[in-house]
Amino acid sequence: MTDLAGVIAEVRRGLVPAHIYNDAEVFALERDRLFSRAWVFVAHESEIPDPGDYVVRRVLADSFIVVRDEARAVRVLFNMCLHKGMAVCRAELGNASHFRCPYHAWTYRNDGRLAGLPFHADAYGGEDGFAREGQSLLPAPAMASYNGLIFVSLRPDPPALTEYLGNFAYYLDFYTRQSPAGVELRGPQRWRVKANWKIGAENFAGDSYHTPHTHASVVDIGLFREPKASKRKEGALYTAGPGSGTTYKLPPGGTFDEQLRYVGYPHELIAAMRATWSREQQELIAESGFMVSAATLFPNLSFVHNWPVVDAAGTVAPFISVRQWQPVSERETEVLSWFAVDAAAPDDFKRRSYQAYLMCFGSSGMFEQDDVENWVSITDMAGGSMARRLRLNSRMGLTSDDKPIKPPLAGFAGPGVAYQGFGEFNQRHWLAQWSDHLEQP
């Protein structure tokens, strides 16, 4: 039996018991204490633009139909027939006015309401035996969206989503609201990796330290806009609300427009960003000189923004990916990786940005390939008895008496706390939230 209090105490000290990355008991606790109540991403509204459009997504073992009903409202419905429990939708996406259970033909409107069942009078004696009125596929206990990102909570009374996001919303806008049109998500690419879900979430939250070595090959081949991966140490790491992320330091002295041009945005989109982002958001790029890169919103939604060279002429194109680390078991994760792009961006930019995404991230991405190799290996190592004796040192950036080795970054326009250089502040921030959930019965 895992000594949970002991594990959490060590995690909070930044000495992470290695077995938490491959431990069935820990995974059961994550299911019962974390995913049972956290806000969890399921889909983006751009994936279901028209009435009847749906995608089927999971929160661990629970399958939900995320559907736009005939009144254009987004619904998140538990995909299980009220009668005998078969999945009423067995496709992963499509368009439907109704969902009909193949077993006994109970039929539901795309807002979840039961529309009919066969032989109602003969089999049930009509409304007296089974009242159809008010019957509906079970809705997700709570649902809310921000910038089109749809989240559910399995707990009926979570804090309001905006309250939960807090000042991480400031950073979310860089990835998901570059113009009033918002972003469109394409995909996802889905693949399963023999890795624990926490590793990717932590990595995207703040691991700028892995870039120079893990991703040395993409620097070698000139794919990376930044000539040296070690440039990552000039970037800032921030924590804000339930999220945290990494940034790159931009060339000194550039204006807002120049910095966005440097990473490859076309002028139409730069103008849209200027009109859409707040003064404080623009200052992060212009005055502070930082560009957002990877980030994680606790628990399992990550973002990445990078700007590789996409052709032989040296054209630089930025891309955004939204990704979810969907836990399958303590040692397996399904990665869902979307390409995101401003819906109103020029078509040629969308094309370049898509190419940039495919080359860098997702199932074939040249950055992601090496990341996953690391995560599979960690999970493999974490499954044995020796891992129970090993504390992984996650104290980077702290002195022996738990003080930051340098003060927080002054002149960082974003909210929260930021440090320049390498550190594991963000991973500890993520693990602290994980600990908060796991120690709550």
Added chain:
Amino acid sequence: MRPLSYGDERHQAAHQFLVEEAALLDAGDYQGWLGLLADDIGYLMPVRVTTARGAGFDSLADMAHFDENLYSLRKRVQRLYTEHAWTEDPPSRTRHFVANVRTFATEGAELAVESGLLLFRSRGDTREADLVSAGRRDLLRPAGGGLLLARREITVDESVLRTQNLAVFL
């Protein structure tokens, strides 16, 4: 349209091309593999999805696992030859099984070739091996007495891939 007879020299040349290509890939001779590609190569592997029979589509029109041109394929190959492509060092042991080859004449000189591909990929000593099953539709272009791959569309048979990445070619 009917495929060319298996005795047709064009079919035999196309079949041999695919088998020789598989041999290069399984030997890790990616530089040699690049030599089989036309300058205007299009290399596409759409994301496959589970949809209702009547939906009219079973892959995503705007999202692929690969949507490559010669530049991006060269970069992928170049990366595998660096000393830092950790995901393929140690390298996977792969076997590309090519089957069900059907060759069709086109209006031009190119041959349209369909094939089934089963990729066996083993990494490390104890990990479970991966299988990737796919259909391929290729356009092979006669050039310099041989053939070049001008276009490939890979129709993967799973919607959720069960291999850790596509640091391999199909």
